Amino acid sequence: MSLIRQLSTAAADFQTEFERLRHWSAETDAAIEGRVAEILADVRQRGDAAVLDYTARFDRLTVDGMAALEITQADLQEALAAIPAAQREALQAAAKRVRAYHERQLEASGRSWSYRDEDGTLLGQKVTPLDRVGIYVPGGKAAYPSSVLMNAIPAHVAGVQEIIMVVPTPDGVRNPLVLAAAAVAGVHRAFTIGGAQAVAALAYGTATIPRVDKITGPGNAYVASAKKHVFGQVGIDMIAGPSEILVIADGTTPPDWVAMDLFSQAEHDELAQSILLSPDASFLAAVHASMERLLPTLPREAIVRASLQGRGALIHTRSMEEACEISNSIAPEHLEISAAEPARWEPLLRHAGAIFMGAYTSESLGDYCAGPNHVLPTASTARFSSPLGVYDFQKRSSLIEVSEQGAQVLGGIASTLAHGEGLQAHARAAELRLK
Structure with a gap:
């Protein structure tokens, strides 16, 4: 051949x-979709207990409680100190470049702005970071410390308050380079869980794992399916x-x-x-x-x-x-x-x-x-999607402060359109402010 x-x-x-x-x-295999739906529902109902069961079943990692699945900050720093100097320096150099690029991105597209028009009305946009995000790091066929940098650093630059990392560790084997990357990138909390159960824990929250606002990072078919299922409960980056x-x-x-x-x-x-x-x-x-x-x-x-x-x-x-x-x-x-x-x-x-x-x-x-992010749109979705960036860890709120003079102009316009739509309360709310 x-x-x-x-x-x-x-x-x-x-x-x-x-x-x-x-x-x-x-399209994901129907059998995978069905199994993922069962796992998500189970974790949503039983929380930590379900996460422990699935971790024992799929990763062959049996522990007494969730505390044993959390990777502490001391663990991360210990891994960073223990890896070979060449690897540590490479991680730090890569992180410096990734951070510098995303700081430029923040300046270009991640700041709030406003202006006042001729009648004194203020219009603008308020940009605020997400409170808490979850990053999924694959841990099956290969380990990806670079994915830790690419997901956590732009979240940090955006101003996210808490970054939760999940990474499967089959048979309890922790990859020191992944842990070191988490230390360099500033991950706040990390757990040795993976698969659909990790996505469910992040999306719904458990007694131990806090619910996040958005989940980013690549994974296998089960992870991709789970991200698709929980979208709406939380934000996601993409289905890669x-x-x-x-x-x-x-x-x-x-x-x-x-x-x-x-x-x-x-x-x-x-x-x-x-x-x-x-x-x-x-x-x-x-x-x-x-x-x-x-x-x-x-x-x-x-x-x-x-x-x-x-x-x-x-x-x-x-x-x-x-x-x-x-x-x-x-x-x-x-x-x-x-x-x-x-x-x-x-x-x-x-x-x-x-x-x-x-x-x-x-x-x-x-x-x-x-420096630029390596989390990129696949399968022709680059026609309408962008690389992961600072903007993915922020949200935008419109700012409107109408002046008394501005209400006289805008009120008439809004009243006319509201009546046209048959929404009289909308119209009256605008008309009450007219002199």
Whole structure:
């Protein structure tokens, strides 16, 4: 079986093959949906007792009470001190860059504002942080300290008062790098629970785990389903699908670099998607050769191979402009412009979670330490969604203070429209203030 499908936009069947490539359903298996609904209802009714039962069943971690599942601040600081110096310095350097980026974001889009119009009426917007948020950190196939930084730091910058972290620890094994990241990012409380039961505890609250206002962070199908079910009780960031990367290349980047960039997302899981678009047929062939040669060197070769064969593609386009059009139709999570003049093509690109410009900007730098958030919209939702940011941990209230003079103008307008809608009390409330 070929390592990765190879398509051409000039082929008669391209559109059919392209649509087959793009297909991914966000619908969760009915059995998972049903099981998640049962878990949520049970945790809502029995609270801590249910959380303890599910933690024993799914994570093989049996304890006497919830206190044993809480990770203390002392535990976090101990983990930070115990990890190798290189890891500690890398965490701190990454956190510094992530914090600096989100502080700029706060200045640009996260401040309250107001103005007075010509009659003295004050209009504006009050921006306030959420009181308490929960961040879910996966703990199954791999550990993700970077996710701790990317979720907790913007919440801190936004001014959230309390950040609660949940992370599954199968068999009671705690990942020290995740705990160290929580210390660096300023997580306030942390619990060794995961799955739908952790989402339920955060959404509904228990005797031990306080109810939060919003839940962010990635997870498996059970976590995604649970987040979907509790939305409305709490806010959520997004329902994330498999990871994606799309590379637009003009043929000037070393093929090995591009091949490894494609691998970097394929290694997440078998459903991840890696696509390369280029008008240079010889470059596509060179990248394919690099992939064949480099793949056996990867520890996660089997996962990468399954991902590439199932959802990957090398696509020969008629031009770079056409490559940009195709990219916009896909709206990828990660988009690399691997070209000599990335600024030439960036204006043509409208839909992407994050855009990585130039040959030296590997997507993996964005995952860990560039600064912008790595929690990004997937499955074409970048058409209408944005990366996780400071704004996700804030809410906005409109400010209106109408002056006496302003009430004379606005009252007449409101009265006319209210009568038109048949809402007489609305109209009279405005009319009573008219001189």
